[in-house]
Amino acid sequence: MTNYVYDLMKKHHSVRKFKDKPLSNDEVKKLVEAGQSASTSSYLQTYSIIGVNDPRVKKDLKEVSGQPYVVDNGYLFVFVMDYYRHSLIDEDKKSDMDVSISSTEGLLVGSIDVALVAQNMAVAAEDMGYGMVYLGSLRNDVHRVKEILNLPEHAFPLFGMAVGEPADDEDGAPKPRLPFEHIFHENLYNSNEQEQRKALEDYDKTVSDYYHKRTNGERNETWSNQIARALGSKQRLDMLDELKKSGFLKH
Template sequence: MPNTHAGQTDRVGHTPFVDLTPPGDPVAHRYGEPGGTGGTILPPTIELQLNHRSVRKFLTEPVSDAQIDLVITAAQSASQSSNLQVWSVVAVRDDDRKRRISAAIGRQSYVEDSSVFLVWVADFRRAANVAEAQGASAETLGYIENTLVTAVDSGIAAQNALLAAESLGLGGVFVGALRSNPAAIIQELGLPDYTFPLFGVALGYPDPSERAGIKPRLPRTAVLHQERYDPTAWLAAAEVYEDRLQEYFAEHGRDNYSWADTLTKRISTVDGLHGRDSIRGALEAQGFASE
């Protein structure tokens, strides 16, 4: 998170949250490495990225329209495939609507408590309208390439958006649970054909009482391959990671956490998909046959 402090004011006139960024080396903190006190000097943008943490508890102070405009402008500044620009965002502020969305995805308090809930929508409806106005059909929208393009570009843009929000003193969390009940979200937001709710971003001013830390990531050696993929590169790194992540969760009141167990539960059975095993039908109903 940004190195702002209580009492400072951001450039759109709001008071940012109390800075909870730990002192020391942000690279070491990101990997949960011991002795992270070196104080590596980094460009501000990279330091902001390394200090990212998910925020699920918010103050009641509202996020302004001017801030949301900047966040979306930052999102639109992200790279897009062939300049198709095939995503949209629905900004949900209405408390009743947020509660209904939260109920539809299993009661996520941070959706209800956020100042604004941004729903990222795969959107080929606009592109189809443009093609139809040119006298052409949109016959390729059922192909998986276009499904992938809108999902990939949405993710790229949304990360830009969250980084921009954090630079304004805001915090947020991505919410993939929308895909557990897409039909309800489609109805709630009035989404037409060739659109699909991919994920949400709950935004607001972080409540400093939530002592969320910087969750360690896998050591770099597990994910960075040189020239060719090394299928064994992750083995030693994963052993180190298990220990570091277990220490992190123990500090936050959750003992005996295992990354390997969590990952296994997520991918080993259909139950781990939390209802998302039926997502193909929902996609097809919206025009995304993904053939």
């Protein structure tokens, strides 16, 4: 492996503050092409990408997300799981696709395909010297996002991505990941509770040290506490309804 790609990936951190300098059309096209080169399950290509540069559309999406970098960035992408074109083929070929498209398998295939495209684009954007951040916050109000972007049935907005040149005072850094030994299992999953708890305890210390150093001792926070807060908060419980309304996840 080249040091170049390894280092590029290892230094990734989400950038949430960008210079006011738009990407060129050529850059946008190259990013999307790099994204499309990713593997796709059974050649299905279950995605569309909305490139957003209209300030009014950005403003509307910011109201959903709540994040300032939905408006202030170099470029904004919205990633759509998309079986609309497949459904048009179905009309012609009468192949009874709806069972597959509306199945849980259809959702898994569709959302994983989208994520593979997006992650190629994330790496490609950072390779261009840009920073990026994913926007799960567009799922705060999927109904409204569908409306803003004029999505037809069988098209569902999964997340966004803001890209751009990091602002001069942007000072993000890679956050420590769960240790290799904890997330990697050889041949069999090791669900030994004691070992897992010990690993989490050690990692809590790593994360807490990280925040301590980054904030000159102001932030005291373990990973476990963040996770308890994030998953305890019961967000976006309308996702099943919204997927069903778009023709997904019926069985």
